[in-house]
Amino acid sequence: MEFFRIKRDIPFMRHALVLNAVSVVTFLLAVFFLATRGLHLSIEFTGGTVMEVSYEQSADLGKVRTTVESLGYPDALVQNFGTSHDVMIRLPLREAAGQSSAAQSEHVMQGLKAADASATLRRVEFVGPQVGKELFTDGAMALLFVIVGIIVYLAIRFEWKFAVAAIIANLHDVVIILGFFAAFQWEFSLSVLAAVLAVLGYSVNESVVIFDRIREYFRKIRKANTREIIDKAITSTISRTIITHGSTQVMVLSMLLFGGPTLHYFAVALTIGILFGIYSSVFVAAAVAMWLGVKREDLVKPVKKKDDGQPELP
Secondary structure (H helix, E strand, O other), X not given: XXXXXXXOOOOHHHHHHHHHHHHHHHHHHHHHHHHHOOOEEOHHHHOEEEEEEEOOOOOOHHHHHHHHHHOOOOOOEEEEEOEEEEEEEEEEOOOOOOOOHHHHHHHHHHHHHHHOOOOEEEEEEEEOHHHXXXXXXXXXHHHHHHHHHHHHHHHHHOOHHHHHHHHHHHHHHHHHHHHHHHHOOOEEOHHHHHHHHHXXXXXXXXXXXXXXXXXXXXXXXXXXXXXXXXXXXXXXOHHHHHHHHXXXXXXXXXXXXXXXXXXXXXXXXXXXXXXXXXXXXXXXHHHHHHHOOOOHHHHOOOOEEOOOOOEEOO
């Protein structure tokens, strides 16, 4: 399906060097923020106390959040859980203060009851730092396995040059997402990690579409050079890109605007990933493949000749 068709190929690769220089600067800035500021990890990774509080009426999250912050927990996460009457409160671990999980929950409940007598504690759970460390390690391993799987898949389906180009583009997207979270100290939770993994698959899908079209045009067009083939492949997929990414972004924006605190950073990570995923598939993956010297012979089997010198159909 196409909303429009561009008849003249857009010379994307003509500006690849300048745009990739911008990518390198952005990537280095992301690495700098990750190295200097680090990620603001949620309690799933660092440990803390999780409380479920129930109210007779719909809970005023703003009021609950203000109450919890006034008790000395500015980093606490307050969100609805299940229904509008139930609230989940996540308190960060405070080892330095020597305050136990039970003492934390009791202190917070006293403040909540003072603000609203109908507040009832339904459940308290403590996430230890060791569990958080294991979650972080498991998440990093999941990310590594996804990357290795993408490399193997692309190397088998296409050619190693495309595999290298795609994984560079994917790592570019992941590091930039993490760089945004480090620069602005947004909370990095399990939901954000899930968004990063989703972006990896989403970005590689766009690269695969472009690589498929490049291989198709290498077979159909014999006289064009590699740069012209790549420009034609990207131009022919623009309509598909706009439809796919536009509809996806509408859904993600709805989560960002109306999903509340629960989905906020998940939607932020997806938004950054979608935007940079489109950019990297065109100006990073395709350009790197071009600079690695991908050519027709890498993707199209040479025509065999019979003994009489006549070409033999493959």
